[in-house]
Amino acid sequence: MSKYNITLPVSPNLRKNEPDITKVIRFNFSRRGALIYIAHLDMLRLFERALIRSGLKFVSSQGFNPRPLMVFALPVGIGVEVDNDLVEITFYGGPDTEQAADKLNASMPPDIRITNAHYEDRASGSIMAMVNSAEYTFMHKDLSRSVRTAMSGEVLNVTKGSKGKGGKVKDVDIKPLIHKLDFPDDNTIKAVFSAGSKNNLRPDLFLKALTTDSGFSLKNALDTVIIRNRIFLEGDHQVAEK
Template sequence: MPRLLFEKVGRSVWISHLDLMRLFQRAFKRAGLKLKHTQGFNPRPSVSIALPLSVGVESECELLDFDLEGEYTIDTIADKLNAALVEGVRVKRVYDAGKKIGALSLLNCKLTLKYHSDMNERTAEMIDALFERETIILPKKTKSGVQELDIIPMIKRHSTCCIDQHTIVMDALICCQNPTLNPAQLVLAIETFLPEMKPDFSQCRRVEIYDINETVFR
């Protein structure tokens, strides 16, 4: 099944996962590309996005699997789709088939923390120290209620630096599938264990995805 790599930035980050699926289905139609439909009582065009992205999160590395009816050439799909997409959603590459989504394992994400007032000059250092602890237990909501979860085993690497007096950027390599760590949990950890360093605003960006051996996943 063909796959495409796309980015979702700017205003489009506010589009939800389900709305984004619908948006792509329409974009394919506008581009004159006929999606194959699922079998069953209510046939739906088959598009599937690898890792649902939370509303408000930017990404440079989203994957979408799709299937087209009849014959087509892969080369022109990206251009056709980009002409039919909205500001912020851009197809970067389209290719014939990729690795099994099950093998997707790690995510490099960038967290930007913003502070209204001048912050402690040791903030970056203290945040890095926090994620060096042996355990960080956070509540995690599941279908059966709230469970406790240690996020440390899911953080492979991290480095934090100070950009200016109001901005901290944290770069982290975390598990994104089996098990999954939502990058928002990193911010929650800061808010919980370093309450005086709670950012006034935070933003997250997915930068790259990898398999278990840290090979770029496509």
């Protein structure tokens, strides 16, 4: 027998009271500081928890393991700073976009900031499928020379795959995936790479390519600051000539 004879409060069932209308908001966000060292799965968890903390009424998937309907345009790797990435989240009703951004910001560690929010009302399709390229900034004192050397060749090969058991190793020419290269100063390069589900050049793979031929050490590659400045979606811009 229980020694407690009390009635505990009960909150209303949240889902039953939700309006049926759902809306998608696209958020632009940045990430810096300590949080550049977290992996993509950790980013997903961090955004999910921030969403719950924000109190915003988000829509979840159905099934055994419901998750918020939340799609990142392009996963971001460990060590990459972000100026302006994109994530789309589906909400019940139509929360004010500015308020939604404020609430999310108040629920996020300071190293991640929502910088913009707007309704996205295209008929269908995932934002992931719309990504075609991304702009990156790389910073290291020995970088420009190595990149110039590397780009002077016919091809720029990089070894892909793991050398472990059963791993297939092959050389891939990444040159066709590099659409634009600028050298604003000796320590900085700006580049536009193919991105998305069809062709994707990861920034760390580009740096790895430099270590094979162009005398850029692995330590230099790991020490190179990588910033993803923006993601281009189909129709956003014309891919520049090489």
